[in-house]
Amino acid sequence: xxxAPTDDVTAAAPAxxxxxxxxxxALPRIDLLLLAVSVAGISLSAPLISATAAPALAIAxxxxxxxxxxxxxxxxxxxxxxxxxxxxxxxxxAMAAGGLLxxxxxxxxxxxxMTSVASATALVTTTPLWTIVLLRLFGHRPPRLVWIGTxxxxxxVLVLTGVDLSLSARALRGDALALGAGLAAAGYMLLGxxxxxxxSTTAYTLICYATTAVVLLATCxxxxxxxxxxxxxxxxxxxxxxxxxxxxxxxxxxxxxxTLGPSVTSTAILLExxxxxxxxxxxxxxxxxVAAYPAVAxxxxxxxxxxRGGRR
Numbered sequence: 001x002x003x004a005p006t007d008d009v010t011a012a013a014p015a016x017x018x019x020x021x022x023x024x025x026a027l028p029r030i031d032l033l034l035l036a037v038s039v040a041g042i043s044l045s046a047p048l049i050s051a052t053a054a055p056a057l058a059i060a061x062x063x064x065x066x067x068x069x070x071x072x073x074x075x076x077x078x079x080x081x082x083x084x085x086x087x088x089x090x091x092x093x094a095m096a097a098g099g100l101l102x103x104x105x106x107x108x109x110x111x112x113x114m115t116s117v118a119s120a121t122a123l124v125t126t127t128p129l130w131t132i133v134l135l136r137l138f139g140h141r142p143p144r145l146v147w148i149g150t151x152x153x154x155x156x157v158l159v160l161t162g163v164d165l166s167l168s169a170r171a172l173r174g175d176a177l178a179l180g181a182g183l184a185a186a187g188y189m190l191l192g193x194x195x196x197x198x199x200s201t202t203a204y205t206l207i208c209y210a211t212t213a214v215v216l217l218a219t220c221x222x223x224x225x226x227x228x229x230x231x232x233x234x235x236x237x238x239x240x241x242x243x244x245x246x247x248x249x250x251x252x253x254x255x256x257x258x259t260l261g262p263s264v265t266s267t268a269i270l271l272e273x274x275x276x277x278x279x280x281x282x283x284x285x286x287x288x289x290v291a292a293y294p295a296v297a298x299x300x301x302x303x304x305x306x307x308r309g310g311r312r
Contacts, residue, residue: 035264044241044244052238052241063238067205100184100187100191106216108124110174115173123182131186146306153298192208201251208254
């Protein structure tokens with residue numbers, strides 16, 4: 001179970017806290033490994049969604065419902081006391097994070113049908129930029145190196161996608177939806193980091209995913225989206241999406257955000273773009289262009305700069 005390892009919320013100090021000698025601590029290797037697994041899981045999301053013959057909002061709803069079904073029994077068995085005693089503030093913040101995650105899905109998935117995949121991908125990956133802006137608005141002052149690293153990483157995404165923004169009215173609406181999805185994801189990441197100060201990964205993700213499922217159900221019903229009637233193969237694809245993108249992807253990012261910080265975690269998600277391209281190359285035969293290689297190098301360089309800046 002991905003959410004089970006090291007649930008103790010006091011297991012590690014947040015990144016950026018200096019040691020006794022005044023030196024910035026090294027980022028926990030186990031959390032960096034978990035973050036890499038998280039990015040790999042999330043990278044499978046776009047190719048799977050493209051290959052699944054079901055409405056995008058329905059896919060988002062069922063992946064969250066299935067995640068709750070998997071996490072629920074474990075959470076009730078191991079974290080019943082914590083769930084009963086969770087504070088009002090932590091509960092409301094976790095539910096708010098779930099609402100923002102639902103908003104992220106509800107904005108980004110339809111944007112893929114309105115604008116180009118390149119534009120939607122480039123704009124939704126503004127998440128780390130929004131994260132730093134929101135941190136600044138709430139009184140935090142990210143080091144200059146974090147700003148530089150984030151911009152370098154995002155430049156790599158722009159190089160990879162080509163930034164082919166269209167001027168048609170429909171495409172512009174799709175671009176706006178993707179941009180809003182990136183902002184919603186930033187809020188989701190920051191709220192999750194705050195809740196994870198006092199709440200275990202399992203308890204937080206259960207509340208968050210349950211809220212997301214309820215909000216998406218209401219959205220699907222309001223939009224008249226079909227929630228069933230597909231062949232068995234589609235359901236298995238949704239199950240695979242749930243395991244890879246939801247449990248291994250979002251849950252592990254929730255696990256490491258406390259120690260690595262929201263800046264490092266959200267910037268690492270930029271690797272989803274080349275990761276998805278690599279999966280599409282081997283699975284769908286869509287090999288990336290030559291420009292993909294320097295783009296990946298820029299994203300990795302930006303991530304290193306953000307990590308070093310966060311440690312300071």
